[in-house]
Amino acid sequence: MTVSSYFKGGSLVDKPAVEATSPVVRENNASASNSISIPGYEKLVIKAGQVDQVVDFYNPEENECYFRISFTLADGMELFSSGMIKPGQRIEKIEINHSLKAGKYEDAILRYDCYALETLQPLNGSETLLNLEVIP
Amino acid sequence: MMKKRLFSLLLAAAILCGTMPSTAFAFDEVATNGETVVNYTVSASYVINIPASINLNENPNLEITASSMNTNWGQRVSVFIDGSRTFENGGNFYLYQNKGAGDEKKIKCDVRKGSNPVNGLDAEVGRFDDGSTENTAGNGLTITPMSSNASPGTYTGIIYFRISMS
Numbered sequence: 001m002t003v004s005s006y007f008k009g010g011s012l013v014d015k016p017a018v019e020a021t022s023p024v025v026r027e028n029n030a031s032a033s034n035s036i037s038i039p040g041y042e043k044l045v046i047k048a049g050q051v052d053q054v055v056d057f058y059n060p061e062e063n064e065c066y067f068r069i070s071f072t073l074a075d076g077m078e079l080f081s082s083g084m085i086k087p088g089q090r091i092e093k094i095e096i097n098h099s100l101k102a103g104k105y106e107d108a109i110l111r112y113d114c115y116a117l118e119t120l121q122p123l124n125g126s127e128t129l130l131n132l133e134v135i136p
Numbered sequence: 137m138m139k140k141r142l143f144s145l146l147l148a149a150a151i152l153c154g155t156m157p158s159t160a161f162a163f164d165e166v167a168t169n170g171e172t173v174v175n176y177t178v179s180a181s182y183v184i185n186i187p188a189s190i191n192l193n194e195n196p197n198l199e200i201t202a203s204s205m206n207t208n209w210g211q212r213v214s215v216f217i218d219g220s221r222t223f224e225n226g227g228n229f230y231l232y233q234n235k236g237a238g239d240e241k242k243i244k245c246d247v248r249k250g251s252n253p254v255n256g257l258d259a260e261v262g263r264f265d266d267g268s269t270e271n272t273a274g275n276g277l278t279i280t281p282m283s284s285n286a287s288p289g290t291y292t293g294i295i296y297f298r299i300s301m302s
Contacts, residue, residue: 035185037203040213042180042301065188107300114188122294123188127218129300 036114037063040128044110048102048134051095057110061088065123066115071096073132074107084115105132180207184215184262186297190279198277198295200262202269211301215262217254217277218296227256231281231291243283243291250275258298 037060046053059067069091070081079096111127183204190198200215207213223229233241249259254277263273281291 034188035201036188038184038186038297038299040182040184040299040301042207042211045179060183116188124186124295124297126184126186126297126299129298 034064036065036112036123036126038112038126038128041110041130043131043133044108045133045135046096046100048136049099051097051099053094053096054092055094056090056092057082057085057094058090059085059087063087063114064117066117066120068113068115070109070111070113072109072111073105074109087117100132100134102134102136105134108132178206180211180301182207182213182264182301184213184264184297184299186215192279192281196278196280198261198279200271200273200276200297202262202264202271205264205267205269207264207267207301209266211266213262213264213299213301214260215273216258216260216298216300218298219256219258221296222294223256229255229279229293229295231293233287233289233291241287241289241291243281243286245293246280246282248278248280261297262299 039058039060044055046055057069059065064087066084066086068082068084071079073079077098079098079100080094082091082094085091107129108131109127110130111125113125114123115121116123181204182202185201185203187198190196202213205213219227229245229247230242231245235242246253247255247259249261259277260273261277262271264271283291
């Protein structure tokens, strides 16, 4: 199921009341191995001088985990952080924290923190580097 | 007579004015028979599959795959262990039991790529060239717990990856 939502840093589903800590590499007979699909892009294009932006962030349908996506410039300035995103869910409109001047921003970081669907325990995560192009 | 001549002149002027625009339109139709360029850019994209969890009792190997690689010839997607987030001080990788609690226990792990230790390093674990979904980074990662005298129970740790395109 694909759902489009508009929000600023809010939750698409309820956040865990307490951040769980755990899994990923297990030294015991625990859960079976599975994988997490991480989407990546060569570049992302947004508009200069405004905070409302159109993007295409999503959690692939085949995943069995929540995503929490954050988007940060190479200098550490966080532009966006999502709530929990369900498998198959897509974000097409966001409100970034700071409007940007036109130009190219290299090595922006699109970070995926992953959480188990039932327990909300953290799973292996990943960050992808991309070029951010801000157009007038 | 004068009225008739004036009427004829006005009629001639009206006819002339009436024909001029149609002539102009006919000329425009020929001149604007042009073309419109339509642009649409498709950026390169990919989908990399990282292990959600690894049960070291069953399989100590970490494999990275790709399910989609919409990139051009000459482009490379690389997957690295994010050493700064994965390894602790001294470059060690630990599995924890009850992390942060008073009875916390941990196990140090030996992490290797092939026969080479990569503790603390940003080891490359995935390389996908020219739009191919075949991982050509060579040996996968092997994680071995140094747990000869560890207390029984389940220990967990987290590995972080960094993916880039060049």
